[in-house]
Amino acid sequence: MAKKFDKTVVEALANGQGDAAALAWLDGSGSIQDLDPGMAMNAIQAAVALQKVALLQSLEKAPKVLRKAARLGLHKLKSQGVSIQDVPSRSFGLKGAEIDPDPTALIGPADQDGYSEFLLGWTDAEGTCILMGRFGGAEGMRDLSHGHSSRGELRRMLREMNEQAPYMTRLPFGSAMQFVLPAVERVRELTGGVPHDWEHFAGHVPADKLQGVEGPAVPEGDVDTDALQGSHALVNHPWFALWPVETDLVQRMVGQLAQAIDAPESDEPSEGEVTDMTQILSELAAEGLDNPEIRSEWARRAAMAAAACEVRGEDYAAGMAKNLHKALVTDVPAGQIPLVERNLQMTLGYMAQQGREG
DSSP: OOOSSOHHHHHHHHTTOSOHHHHHHHTTSSOGGGSOHHHHHHHHHHHHHTTOHHHHHGGGGSOHHHHHHHHHHHHHHHHTTOOOOOOOOTTSTTGGGGSOOOOEEEEOOOOTTSEEEEEEEEEETTEEEEEEEEEETTTEEEEEEEEEEOHHHHHHHHHHHHHHOTTOEEOOHHHHHHHHHHHHHHHHHHHSSOOHHHHHHHTTSOHHHHSSOOOOOOOSSOOOHHHHGGGGGGTTSTTTTTOOOOHHHHHHHHHHHHHHOOOTTOSSOOHHHHHHHHHHHHHHHTTTTOSHHHHHHHHHHHHHHHHHHHHHTOHHHHHHHHHHHHHHHTTOOGGGOHHHHHHHHHHHHHHHHHHHHO
């Protein structure tokens, strides 16, 4: 069985040499979470050798294997006659007032591939842990990174993000988790595990805040089919734009539209050609949500849009998103949802622009 720590590395750390991140933790300026598991075990043994009792006691909220190693180290020191004082209860005095009780969850609208930018922040006795990246889409999560900061630095980051990406929206933490956790599970399905950055961040969050979070609730009552007719007006709204359509449907549409133009020498279509093209678009749009995965993604985006627009005070958009969500999960035909046709038009325009730029 392999050793859990390297004696040579431990001795070097105890003498102030070796891994910079481990030395930073030993002198109190770094975090144990910045070390890989093997180096973290070496650093803990070096802390035992240096009799850094308080540092070892600070690992009571660390992952199990590190917490266990720290406890064994404290037991060893105690058996050697080193004085070990009990850690003061965090419920005593004003200690709790130093910890920001409000977690942070900032998310943005999904891009064409389904990925939303996000920033999560959790503050506890060890400081503020921040997780950033993108969630959604086929891979579940992308571009993850985590770090540690002060609460002041987190507030500065939030201000800068609001200036640079004004449609990023701060949601209640539990509400944001409804959308982020399915992306974590998607990664688990694909890889058999979760990203290290997520695992680290989740280690700071109490289990009850990460478990048992239900998906977005479907609003009660019947679908307002009349209100759905106004959904096309939101096609340029960042939380409703470029929702996915079936690739085969777009290809069929391009082919049929090309056939409908029977005067190639003219750059402008005739009135009859415009009528034909509009009819083709409407007929194919009626198939726009036949694919269950596409409809499910529309429902997910509608629920996110509802949560975001409600927080932003955009009452009309929030109401439309809730009605859309209800229509999507209750199998209302795509032909009754004008936003489907408008998104097809947007997709065609987007493809044409890419073709010109290419």
